[in-house]
Structure formats: C-alpha cells, structure tokens
Amino acid sequence: MSDANPLGEHPSTDDASRTLTRLAARNLGHGFGDGTVLEDISLAVEPGEILAVVGPSGTGKTTLFRLLAMFEPPDGGTVEVDGEDVWEMSDDQRLAVRRRIGMGFQTRSLFSATVADNVAYGLRVRQSWGTRVRTAIEAALGRNDPAPTIERALETVGMGDKLHRDARSLSAGEAQRVAIARALAPDPDVLLLDEPTSNLDPRNTAAIESAMREARNRGIAVALATHDMQQARRVSDRTAVLLDGTCIESGPTERVFERPADDRVRRFIDGKLVY
Numbered sequence: 119m120s121d122a123n124p125l126g127e128h129p130s131t132d133d134a135s136r137t138l139t140r141l142a143a144r145n146l147g148h149g150f151g152d153g154t155v156l157e158d159i160s161l162a163v164e165p166g167e168i169l170a171v172v173g174p175s176g177t178g179k180t181t182l183f184r185l186l187a188m189f190e191p192p193d194g195g196t197v198e199v200d201g202e203d204v205w206e207m208s209d210d211q212r213l214a215v216r217r218r219i220g221m222g223f224q225t226r227s228l229f230s231a232t233v234a235d236n237v238a239y240g241l242r243v244r245q246s247w248g249t250r251v252r253t254a255i256e257a258a259l260g261r262n263d264p265a266p267t268i269e270r271a272l273e274t275v276g277m278g279d280k281l282h283r284d285a286r287s288l289s290a291g292e293a294q295r296v297a298i299a300r301a302l303a304p305d306p307d308v309l310l311l312d313e314p315t316s317n318l319d320p321r322n323t324a325a326i327e328s329a330m331r332e333a334r335n336r337g338i339a340v341a342l343a344t345h346d347m348q349q350a351r352r353v354s355d356r357t358a359v360l361l362d363g364t365c366i367e368s369g370p371t372e373r374v375f376e377r378p379a380d381d382r383v384r385r386f387i388d389g390k391l392v393y
C-alpha cells in the first residue's frame with residue numbers, strides 16, 4: 119500500500135484515562151477454498167481517528183474486518199495490536215484484547231428484550247469473568263447502577279429516549295443505532311463498523327456518523343467499512359481504497375479525494391468505475 123501511514127504517530131486525545139490502542143494489518147492475505155480474497159493488505163487504525171476502508175461490493179471489506187476483529191487467523195501476514203501479533207498471544211491475552219474492541223457488523227443482532235437490556239448485554243460480554251462476578255454481587259447488593267453508561271451510549275446515537283422500548287419494535291435504522299450503542303457502551307479502545315448505515319435514511323445515517331465522530335473525539339480508534347465514497351469523505355480522517363482484495367491507495371481523506379494517485383480511485387470517486 120502506497121502512503122498507508124502504517125506507523126503514524128498517536129494523535130492526542132482529551133481523555134487521559136484511555137488506553138491508546140493501535141490496530142493494524144500487516145501484509146495480510148486471506149482466501150476461501152482455492153480463491154484469494156485479500157492480498158498483501160497493510161493498514162492501521164490509530165487512536166482518535168476515523169479510518170474509512172472503501173471499495174465496491176465483494177472486494178473484501180467484511181473479510182478484512184472479520185480478521186481485524188480476530189474472528190479467525192489470517193492465511194498470511196499478521197493482525198497486530200500495538201505492534202504485537204495477536205495470533206502469537208495466549209488465548210487469554212487475545213481475549214483480553216478482543217474485549218477492548220467494539221464491533222458493529224452488518225447482521226441484525228439485537229435480541230428480544232428492551233433497548234436498555236440489549237445495550238447492557240454489550241457491557242456484560244466485554245467484562246472479564248472476575249469483573250462479571252463482582253458486578254453480579256454488587257447488583258445483588260443493590261450497589262451497581264449501569265444505567266448512566268447505557269443512557270450515555272444511547273444518547274450518543276440519538277436513542278436516549280427509547281431505553282424501555284422492545285428492540286423488536288424498532289425500525290432497521292433505530293436497531294442499527296442501538297447495535298452501535300451496544301458496541302460503544304463498554305467504552306472500547308477500537309470500534310470496527312462494517313457498513314453501519316447501509317440502507318438507512320439520511321436521518322439515521324447522520325445519527326450514526328455523529329456517533330462515529332464522538333467516538334473519535336473520545337480517543338477511540340474507529341474503522342469504518344463502506345461502499346459509500348461520500349460517507350468516507352464526510353466522516354473519515356484517512357481513507358484506504360480496496361479493489362479486488364488489495365489496497366490500491368490510502369492516505370489523508372482530503373488528499374485521496376482531491377488528488378488520487380491511482381486512476382481507478384478517481385473513476386471510483388466519479389462513479390465511473392462500476393462493479
């Protein structure tokens with residue numbers, strides 16, 4: 119990848135308590151059966167930035183994000199957290215690292231309960247076993263009050279007034295916003311969002327984009343996969359363009375859009391490269 123800035127400096131953040139986490143792919147390759155889907159991808163998402171990974175449908179964005187989320191090991195290359203190969207870590211270490219990553223993937227994943235319960239679930243699964251036991255004991259003693267965290271996460275996506283709604287009664291856009299609130303509630307260091315606004319109207323899209331900016335401003339490293347170039351332009355600090363499983367260009371968003379080095383990127387921006 120040309121100007122991937124894979125070793126860029128950590129930007130500053132106003133949240134001094136946050137662990138700054140840098141998630142990177144280095145020379146990543148992956149395939150299914152005999153087919154290669156990703157080839158030699160190197161990119162990183164830094165704390166306090168939004169990285170957009172853009173490319174046409176079927177180009178490998180979801181596959182890349184699943185590897186970054188450590189769902190499975192890559193066929194080649196490495197996924198690194200702060201320079202450490204996650205697949206060289208012990209299972210416990212890798213689990214601890216995964217707990218610091220929030221994920222919003224395309225599938226509708228809310229379960230049949232209130233909006234607040236769905237977001238609370240995001241908090242519980244991110245806790246270590248020891249913390250979960252402590253939380254359960256404190257809950258039994260009436261000492262814990264997770265409500266402010268849940269409310270704050272829902273407010274971030276503009277759903278603060280829907281705490282007690284049944285998640286099944288939400289529109290697709292609202293459900294998507296709750297799924298993002300669930301990923302944000304544990305205050306992750308990294309947030310991976312795969313097509314978070316596909317098929318949503320402008321109002322829901324704007325709410326989700328605003329949540330991404332707020333996460334970035336809190337020092338979270340946000341990676342967004344999207345086929346929508348205009349969305350990348352609106353929200354991201356850096357853009358990486360994926361085509362046929364390779365990264366053909368990356369750099370500061372403004373530069374990629376104003377002066378793309380690769381002609382295919384220019385045509386993709388202009389809507390002339392159709393897949």
Ligand SMILES: Nc1ncnc2c1ncn2[C@@H]1O[C@H](COP(=O)(O)OP(=O)(O)OP(=O)(O)O)[C@@H](O)[C@H]1O
Nearest residue numbers: 150151155173174175176177178179180181182345
């Ligand atoms: N589990 C799998 N088994 C076989 N092929 C797969 C699997 N997952 C993805 N693929 C193939 O890998 C290619 C890339 O798919 P991927 O979902 O990563 O693309 P994408 O850029 O996210 O597309 P979209 O924007 O449509 O979601 C596609 O050709 C897809 O059919």
